Amino acid sequence: MRKVIGIVGEGPTDYMVIKEVIDHITGEVNEYRRLQPEPDMAGRFGNGWKGVWKWCETNSGVLDKVLHEVKPQIDLLVIQIDADVSRKEREVHCLCGSVECEAREESHPLRCTKVIEGQCPVVLPCRKHVQNARGYEEHLEKMIRMWLGTNTNNKDVLITVPCDSTDAWIVAAYQDCDYVEEIENPWESVIARKKDYYGIRIPGSKKRTSVYSQLLPRLCEQWERVIERCHSAKCFDDKVKQMILGNNLLNIKHNKNIFR
């Protein structure tokens, strides 16, 4: 049965990937809402991983109402953030407590003057986490739950952390390469490295939705191969099956204990 699915993701191409993959897994043409925060007055935090952070914090107190008190209701909320954020961005490690910082108590990591002035004491890689795809994934999933104000699994919220980014899933669909999740920045280092990627013209290094619409059919065709090679894709596949298909099969959508 067709579901209404809200997606909070880093950008339009991530949104396209998630939509296509969910439709492929569920075998349905679902209905989607791309949820985005409003940017601040400086035009920041309306997009990207900081936008995801802001959306989660802004909606944490009213999440249930935002999902269920607007009809059509959102049956499932998908929150996506790429694992490269854990690898590259100091702000998401601010609260890990790996270093002393007097600004921690006073300012929000997204608006911290130390970060803006390039004086953030956080050292990357953060020693509080395992430095691999699963370590990044665990760290960011925990962060997202914290931003949402919930430490428990919410039956309506699916968190996905593609490693190193959603582009890794695309590479896994097209190429035979091992450890695809360990390739840093697969868009620039693999897909957009040349003007042509498996017969698809890649104009410049900017991610374009028109290019993605050509890349996506194969991602779906080769999805089984992708989940074999990408742990993050497998996790996503499992969660979608459990949270969408599981709901349908068991027809006990309102049983609060089912996914806890």
Added chain:
Amino acid sequence: MIIKEINIKNFKSLYDVSFQPGKVNVFIGANGSGKSTILEAIGILSAAMTDRVNNNVLQRKGIRLSASSLYKSKFKTMKREGLTVDLGIQWVDDERYDYTVHLTTPTDDDTWKYHSESINQAENLLWGRSNRSSALLNHNIGYFMVTETLNGHRCRKMGQYIEKYGIYQPDTPTLRGIIADTTQVAPIGLNGGRMADALKEILKSVDGDMKLGTLYIEDILDLIDWASGFDIAAPKKANLNPGVPSTRQVIEFKDRFLKANATFTGYDASEGALYVLFMLCLAMHPESPTMFAIDSFDHALNPRLAKRLTEIFSQLILESHRTVFMTTHNPLVLDGLDLCNDEIRLFAVSRNKDGYVVIDRIQVSKELLELGQPLSRLWINGRLGGVPELI
């Protein structure tokens, strides 16, 4: 009489849609999502039910004329092209009525032909016709309003209600009176022609108070905050340059910051003021259609003005028992809608994966709105749908 549902099949991007309208119906959606096509489909339904469908009738209703081959849906994923454009309306007036018409698009001239037409009362056929009917009927005209079988029948009331439907799209030069309205209808043209005359017809003094329709002039001046008054008069050299083309009657404004004798006409006034007067006139003039549409309701309006005008306009529509379908791209228009009133409805229009139009009625709990999540914000943030997804 309550309209319960409108069905549209095989018309442009509306392959198979239906929705349950209220009295005030607002459609939001990305550019190209199909909002205006919905207004046009209702126009064709109105023409088919009450008259005939040809270029002349469609133009009078403000419907874009397309190449004949483009009227029917042509999606890549369609296995076979549909034979007819199918339109239907269901309403309740003590009993439930269901009017359906199947039309073939023009082939050799500009006339749409009736493939079939029927009216049911509580699921029972009251009257119908089809290509197979034995009666010799002209396939170029609709018979719902003329067949003797339905003479005096209550179901005709819907025909009368929907008959004058048109899609209003005021434009500034026409409102200023410097160009003629190519779609002039009584009392006010689809592009705003003859507005001064229409306003004059509903401007009156009641117990010493000036009123426009049911509203006190002071309520209207609250919306046009720079104006201290307005009247309708013949243009004079003192307020309109003789080199400017003009209509017989013009709106004469007084600016509260200018001397009393420094009046000027709609030609020099802010366009926002003209759009406000246009909307109010349309909602209150006794000869205005009982059912009509406005494409881009918010055009030329400051967001706050759009919100306030939406509140007043909706109220006037409800009071006058009219039905309006309107589109907007201005989030603040949504904040002027009282969605707790079931007669005021909001619809998000979008295209599905295959490009087919999908219409969703949006309902929001009062609790959520009171939590500081106004409709404008919910729309901008994507929660309501009706936004371009990939920007």
